[in-house]
Amino acid sequence: MNATDTFYSISMGVMDWIHLFLHFCELSILAIGGAISAAPDMHRYLVVENHLLNEAQFSSSITLAQIAPGPNVLFVSLMGWNIGLNSAGGIQAGWVAWSWGLFGAVICLTAIMLPSSVMMYKVAQWGHKNKHLPGVRAFKAGLAPIVIGLMIATGWLLQKGQHLDSSLLSLGASWSLTIISALLVWKTRIHLLWLLALGAVLGGMGVF
Amino acid sequence: MEDLSYLLVIFQNSVNFNMSNTTDQPIHIPNHNIEDNPCEKPGPKSRMDLFLSFSILALQGFGGVLAVVQRELVEKKKWLTNEEFVEQWSVAQILPGPNVVNLGVMIGQRTFGASGALFAVAGLITFPLFILLIIAALYTGVSDQEWIQSSLKGMNSVVSGLIIATALKLASALSKNQLGTFLGMLIAALSFSAVALLHVPLLFVLVVLGSTSCITAYRKTLRFDELEKDKNKKSQVSREHKS
Numbered sequence: 516m517n518a519t520d521t522f523y524s525i526s527m528g529v530m531d532w533i534h535l536f537l538h539f540c541e542l543s544i545l546a547i548g549g550a551i552s553a554a555p556d557m558h559r560y561l562v563v564e565n566h567l568l569n570e571a572q573f574s575s576s577i578t579l580a581q582i583a584p585g586p587n588v589l590f591v592s593l594m595g596w597n598i599g600l601n602s603a604g605g606i607q608a609g610w611v612a613w614s615w616g617l618f619g620a621v622i623c624l625t626a627i628m629l630p631s632s633v634m635m636y637k638v639a640q641w642g643h644k645n646k647h648l649p650g651v652r653a654f655k656a657g658l659a660p661i662v663i664g665l666m667i668a669t670g671w672l673l674q675k676g677q678h679l680d681s682s683l684l685s686l687g688a689s690w691s692l693t694i695i696s697a698l699l700v701w702k703t704r705i706h707l708l709w710l711l712a713l714g715a716v717l718g719g720m721g722v723f
Numbered sequence: 724m725e726d727l728s729y730l731l732v733i734f735q736n737s738v739n740f741n742m743s744n745t746t747d748q749p750i751h752i753p754n755h756n757i758e759d760n761p762c763e764k765p766g767p768k769s770r771m772d773l774f775l776s777f778s779i780l781a782l783q784g785f786g787g788v789l790a791v792v793q794r795e796l797v798e799k800k801k802w803l804t805n806e807e808f809v810e811q812w813s814v815a816q817i818l819p820g821p822n823v824v825n826l827g828v829m830i831g832q833r834t835f836g837a838s839g840a841l842f843a844v845a846g847l848i849t850f851p852l853f854i855l856l857i858i859a860a861l862y863t864g865v866s867d868q869e870w871i872q873s874s875l876k877g878m879n880s881v882v883s884g885l886i887i888a889t890a891l892k893l894a895s896a897l898s899k900n901q902l903g904t905f906l907g908m909l910i911a912a913l914s915f916s917a918v919a920l921l922h923v924p925l926l927f928v929l930v931v932l933g934s935t936s937c938i939t940a941y942r943k944t945l946r947f948d949e950l951e952k953d954k955n956k957k958s959q960v961s962r963e964h965k966s
Contacts, residue, residue, distance in 0.1 A: 543820055548925055550821045581875060583858055584782045585851025588821035592852055593859055606860070613860065620856060628844070631820020632828050636840055638818060639832040649944045656900050656944070657937030658813035659806075660907040661929070663897070664914030665816070666789070666890035671919040674883040677876050689880045696884030700790065701891050707794060710881045711785045718877020719870050 525567060527602035532622060535567070535598070539591070539626030544634070550588040550627055551577075561594060572597045588627060595623030670697075677723075685723045692717065765801050767834050770842040776800065777827055777846030782854075786878050788823045788847075790885035793892065802830070805896040812893075817929065823847060901943040902936070910936050 538560055546553040554577065561568045568576075576597060580590035599619025603612035645651050674693050678686055696710045717723070767773040780795040781788060789812075796802050803811070815825035827847050831839035897907035914932055917923040 545819060546821075547819045548816065548822075578872075578875065579859055580855060581786055582871065583851065583855040584785050585855065586781060586784065586788050586821055586823045586847055588824060589848070589851055589855050593855065596856060596859055616860075617856070620852070624848070624852070628821065628824055628848075631818065632824060632840070632844065635815070635818050635820060635825045635828045636832055636837065638814065639829040639840075642814065643833060649941060649948060653901065653941035653944045654937050655810040655813065656902060657940035658817065658933060659809045659900055660897060660902065660910040661914045661933055661936060662809060662813035662816055663890050663893050663907075664911035665918060665925075665928075666893070667887055667911075668915045668919035670883040670886035670890065671915070673879060673886070677879050689876070692877065692880040693884040693887070696881045697888040697891070700885050700888035704798075707791060707885060708783060708785075710885070711878055714877035714879075714881035715874040716877070718880075719874040721873055723873060723876045723880070 523569060523601060524604045525598075525601045527567075527598070535595075536622055536626045539623050540630050543627045543630040546627075546631070550591055554590075557591075557594065561598070567598045567601065568594060572601075589624070591627045592620040592624040595619035595621070598623070681723065688717075689723045767802065767830075767839075770835055770838060773831055773835065773839055774842040774846040777843045778850050781823075781847045781851050784823075784851075786882035787886070790882075790889045792823065792826065793889045796830070805893055806899050809893045809896045817933075901940050901947060903943075906939070 542550075542553040542556060545556075558573060562570060562573050573594070576593035577590045580587065580593055583589070596616040596619055599615035599617065600606050600608075600612050602619070603615040606612050642651055670693075674690065678689070681689070692714060696714070699705050699710065700707065767776065776795065780791045783795075784791045793805075793808060797805055797808050811826060811829050812822070815822050815829060818825055824844055824847060827843035828840040831841065831843035833839070835842070894908070894911065897911070898904045900907050902910070910932065914928055917928045917932065918925065
């Protein structure tokens with residue numbers, strides 16, 4: 516695929532950037548269960564309504580952030596990066612485009628993290644001061660089993676989500692890999708990167 | 724002499740307490756006792772330590788950081804116990820915003836206040852952001868290539884295994900929960916089935932199951948506190964008797 520296909524030119528004024536910043540601030544407060552839960556709304560705002568990104572850029576932002584190490588929320592910075600590039604007329608603009616990309620990444624990432632982090636900070640402060648209250652202890656104790664259940668559900672759904680059109684054989688191979696890596700991490704101290712590398716290699720060889 | 728007998732009573736109390744736990748009494752010492760003596764527990768030595776530790780774990784997090792956080796902070800560095808981790812993770816998850824960033828804010832706040840939170844989050848973000856932007860700049864369109872997609876599939880299978888394993892490890896923390904192991908496991912199983920099998924919306928699960936679970940825990944906490952008070956009174960009486 517040619518690079519020029521994935522970029523298009525948009526013009527971003529100061530007000531557009533401010534709107535973008537505020538919209539991501541809003542999503543930050545609404546995104547319960549992580550930034551990815553706000554992805555559908557980001558799609559609506561960025562692709563459908565304001566045409567800041569095209570479909571390919573939107574979905575590649577999410578995929579590329581998954582390939583790279585780091586918290587999932589970084590996919591938001593790639594959206595900002597692409598908006599910046601588009602506003603400079605595409606990556607052909609060279610250093611100008613790169614600086615706008617960086618600017619966009621910082622704007623979006625700051626907006627998605629700042630409001631929720633301030634809120635978290637206040638709650639952590641209050642909770643730490645009042646950790647002896649029966650209510651606070653009960654709240655934490657009561658949520659613990661739910662969160663454990665949700666965590667297993669996350670793993671389960673992540674595994675299931677990738678098999679919309681796979682054969683029975685690849686389904687079996689993929690589940691075996693999941694079960695084996697779960698057992699290894701649970702019972703041994705093997706480094707997680709080995710397992711991830713194994714998954715990447717097996718996947719790249721076309722096992723799944 | 725008086726001091727010694729007092730110690731003895733405390734010791735006996737703690738022994739009794741442990742014994743009652745091995746029977747079917749599902750009540751436990753809340754772990755804030757440990758937090759009251761921070762010198763006994765390893766923690767981040769400095770803000771730079773926070774920054775670097777979070778950088779190291781973020782750089783290992785392919786496809787999500789959750790499993791790595793548990794490995795690094797609980798098993799390797801021992802900054803948190805499994806119980807503390809699951810408690811903090813549940814708060815981080817229930818509040819809006821990126822979960823791992825929330826967790827960084829919480830751990831940073833607890834040790835060095837606002838600047839601690841800032842250093843922890845900066846650690847999580849800085850290097851991965853740098854790497855990600857370099858990848859994005861160099862390989863436009865790389866994510867469309869088929870081998871990337873299929874390796875990603877393989878990594879996804881591993882990541883879901885890692886997340887499930889982390890949950891299984893954290894389930895051991897339920898034995899120290901006020902709810903008790905059995906009730907804890909039951910609630911965990913219910914929340915898993917609701918979300919994974921029945922596709923109930925998360926908010927609904929949190930409101931219905933969450934409030935039931937928290938109210939039950941609240942009752943047990945109150946009962947536990949009363950038992951503790953009685954015990955203290957008794958020990959005081961026995962102390963006065965002896966002296």
